[in-house]
Amino acid sequence: MxxxxxxxxxxxxxxxxxxxxxxxxxxxxxxxxxxxxxxxxxxxxxxxxxxxxxxxxxxxxxxxxxxxxxxxxxxLLRRTVTLGNMQEIVDSFAQMGFPNCGGAIDGMHIPILAPPHLGSKYVNRKGYFSMVLQALVDHRRCFIDINTGWPRKVHDARSFRNTSLFRKMQAGTSFPERKITVGKVEMPIVILGDPAYLLMLWLMKPCTGSLDSSKERFNYRLSQCRMTVECAFGHLKVRWRSLYGKLDLAENSIPAIISTCCAFHNICEGKGKSGTQAWTSEVQHLEAEFAQPESRAITGAHRGAARIRDALREQFEAENQQ
Known part of the structure; x- marks a missing residue:
C-alpha cells in the first residue's frame, strides 16, 4: 500500500x-x-x-x-465493494470471450481456529476449520459483492441462495436491464459460476458429463472469464496474508476482518498496486498447508437456463468455424 x-x-x-x-x-x-x-x-x-x-x-x-x-x-465498504461501470464490465468480458457477462462468482475458504461451540460445522473436506468468503468479481479483479460468515458445512449453492445478491438477481435489480439475443433466445446479463452452483437464467456454469467439442469450447470460454475471480482471491491472499494464518478471533468478529481485507483489496487494485513474486511464493507455501477443498457439483437447471447455455454453445461453435 x-x-x-x-x-x-x-x-x-x-x-x-x-x-x-x-x-x-x-x-x-x-x-x-x-x-x-x-x-x-x-x-x-x-x-x-x-x-x-x-x-x-x-x-x-x-x-x-x-x-x-x-x-x-x-x-468505506459500500463505497469500495460495489458495481462499477456496467458497460465497461460487459465489454471487457465480451473481449475475453463471453457476451453479456456481469461478473464471476466463487467461494474461498478462510482458515480459522476451532470455534468453542458447534466447531464441527466449520470443518471442511480437507480437515481444517474454515469460514467461506463468497464473492462476485468484475473484469478488473475487484469485488462487486461479498458475503461471508457461512461455515463450511453449508454448500455453496445453499449459502448463495441466502444472500442479498441472489435475491437481487432473481428480482432483476442487481444489474441494469440489458438483454441480447443469442440465436433465437433472449439472454439477460449473467454471472459465471463453477459446477457447485445451480444453472439459472442469469447464472451460467460449465457443461458436465460427456463433452463434445462445442461443450468443451463453451467451458473453455467460461473458464477464461472465471479466472478473474480466481486471480482476485490470489491477490487478496497475497496482500492480506493473515487470511492464511488461522484468524485468532471469535467467529462473529471474523466476517468484519474479511470484509475489511476485501475493501482494502479494491482500494489497492483500483490504484494499480499489485503484489510481488516474493509474496506469491509465500502464499503458495501457505496454500500447501490449507488447500482449498472442492465443492460438490450439483445438477439440475432453472427452466429456460439450459436453452440459453445451448444457444451460447452453438454460437461459440459457429464463431470458431468462421
Whole structure:
C-alpha cells in the first residue's frame, strides 16, 4: 500500500477513530491505529509480535484492529465493494470471450481456529476449520459483492441462495436491464459460476458429463472469464496474508476482518498496486498447508437456463468455424 493511499485512509477514518487524551496517557494517533490494523492483516504475526513492533500492549492490538475494521465496514465498504461501470464490465468480458457477462462468482475458504461451540460445522473436506468468503468479481479483479460468515458445512449453492445478491438477481435489480439475443433466445446479463452452483437464467456454469467439442469450447470460454475471480482471491491472499494464518478471533468478529481485507483489496487494485513474486511464493507455501477443498457439483437447471447455455454453445461453435 502506497503512502498516499494510507494517508487518504487515515483522513477518511479520522472522525471515527480519533480519541481524546486522558490524564493517564495520550491517545494513539489515527495513523498509528490504522498502521497497526494494516500490519496485523498483512502479516500473519501473533498479537504479541505486532504489539512489540508498535510499542503497545498486546490487548491494544486486538482492540485497535476491531475498531479500524468496524470503521472500514461502516464508512468505506459500500463505497469500495460495489458495481462499477456496467458497460465497461460487459465489454471487457465480451473481449475475453463471453457476451453479456456481469461478473464471476466463487467461494474461498478462510482458515480459522476451532470455534468453542458447534466447531464441527466449520470443518471442511480437507480437515481444517474454515469460514467461506463468497464473492462476485468484475473484469478488473475487484469485488462487486461479498458475503461471508457461512461455515463450511453449508454448500455453496445453499449459502448463495441466502444472500442479498441472489435475491437481487432473481428480482432483476442487481444489474441494469440489458438483454441480447443469442440465436433465437433472449439472454439477460449473467454471472459465471463453477459446477457447485445451480444453472439459472442469469447464472451460467460449465457443461458436465460427456463433452463434445462445442461443450468443451463453451467451458473453455467460461473458464477464461472465471479466472478473474480466481486471480482476485490470489491477490487478496497475497496482500492480506493473515487470511492464511488461522484468524485468532471469535467467529462473529471474523466476517468484519474479511470484509475489511476485501475493501482494502479494491482500494489497492483500483490504484494499480499489485503484489510481488516474493509474496506469491509465500502464499503458495501457505496454500500447501490449507488447500482449498472442492465443492460438490450439483445438477439440475432453472427452466429456460439450459436453452440459453445451448444457444451460447452453438454460437461459440459457429464463431470458431468462421
Amino acid at each position: 502506497r503512502k498516499a493511499i494510507f494517508m487518504g485512509l487515515c483522513e477518511e477514518l479520522a472522525p471515527t477513530l480519533r480519541r481524546k487524551d486522558t490524564r493517564l496517557r495520550a491517545a494513539l494517533p489515527v495513523e498509528k491505529r490504522v498502521a497497526i490494523a494494516i500490519w496485523k492483516l498483512a502479516i500473519p504475526d501473533s498479537y504479541r509480535s505486532v504489539a512489540n513492533q508498535f510499542g503497545v500492549g498486546r490487548s491494544t492490538v486486538g482492540i485497535v484492529l476491531m475498531q479500524v475494521c468496524t470503521a472500514i465496514n461502516r464508512i
